[in-house]
Amino acid sequence: MTADPLPSRHPAAVLFDMDGTLVDSEKLWDVALHELAAEYGGTLSDAARKAMVGTSMAASMRLLHDDLGQPERDPQVSAAWIDARILELFRTGLRWRPGALTLLRAVRAAGIPTALVTSSGRPLVEVALDTLGRDSFDAVVCGDEVDATKPHPEPYLAAARLLDVPIARCVAIEDSPTGVASALAAGAAVLAVPAEVPIAATAGVHQVESLTGADLELLAALLGEPPTG
Incomplete structure (x- = not known):
């Protein structure tokens, strides 16, 4: 029925x-992405950050690496770093x-x-x-x-x-x-x-x-x- x-x-x-x-939550992603860029010795541009909005993690990591001039970096390694950090931020700041x-x-x-x-x-x-x-x-x-x-x-x-x-x-x-x-x-x-x-x-x-x-x-x-x- x-x-x-x-x-x-x-x-x-x-x-x-x-x-x-x-x-x-996009502001929390801002925190994690800028922290990772700093970890890699660079600064994430506003243009690259805006291009990430709504995209998959893999696409976002490629954008970040290219923006930093480090395209050789492993997207999976960067994604794991972001995943761990954003989980912390989501638990406290959503x-x-x-x-x-x-x-x-x-x-x-x-x-x-x-x-x-x-x-x-x-x-x-x-x-x-x-x-x-x-x-x-x-x-x-x-x-x-x-x-x-x-x-x-x-x-x-x-x-x-x-x-x-x-x-x-x-x-x-x-x-x-x-x-x-x-x-x-x-x-x-x-x-x-x-x-x-x-x-x-x-x-x-x-x-x-x-x-x-x-x-x-x-x-x-x-x-x-x-x-x-």
């Missing part, structure tokens, strides 16, 4: 990015982005399925879930558990498969150009809330300055559903 479907005006699911979208917790609670209260779709690896996500709540998501897609990471559409397609919902009826919430590209390529409606880097105006993407005030009416509108009342 299957559960009654959600009202047609609701999204089939809401798919949340993590870093910079739900939690203000904070919600404005409006994120309120929106997540509203979505859950409405009975809309949710997924966490992140480029971060499972060990780090497990620490973050202590803040986010392990019962806040019906599915979790981590960067080290998919064949291709953002901006490839696979992470969002995987989330829709896990939730058994059509991706075209999903709303993805993202803070980075890389994440927005992934969600758009997958076929989701996209709500962008830029955090560390700007997102160019793009067809099919609705931008807000923060999630404060974002509600179920807005999510329905992204799918072209009429407001109630």
Whole structure:
């Protein structure tokens, strides 16, 4: 016996990015990345740091090495250093982005399925879930558990498969150009809330300055559903 479907005006699911979208963790990544650059005797440029936002760990380490003029370094060694340091920082310094917790609670209260779709690896996500709540998501897609990471559409397609919902009826919430590209390529409606880097105006993407005030009416509108009342 299957559960009654959600009202047609609701999204089939809401798919949340993590870093910079739900939690203000990009600043913690700043700390770890700048510390590693200093460990290697260099300084990470602003341009390289911005290019890392929303990318996989492997891609970020290649950007860091190239920026420092040390492309010969092993990305796996650098990634292990960052993993260990960021775990420490996540345990002590993870904070919600404005409006994120309120929106997540509203979505859950409405009975809309949710997924966490992140480029971060499972060990780090497990620490973050202590803040986010392990019962806040019906599915979790981590960067080290998919064949291709953002901006490839696979992470969002995987989330829709896990939730058994059509991706075209999903709303993805993202803070980075890389994440927005992934969600758009997958076929989701996209709500962008830029955090560390700007997102160019793009067809099919609705931008807000923060999630404060974002509600179920807005999510329905992204799918072209009429407001109630």
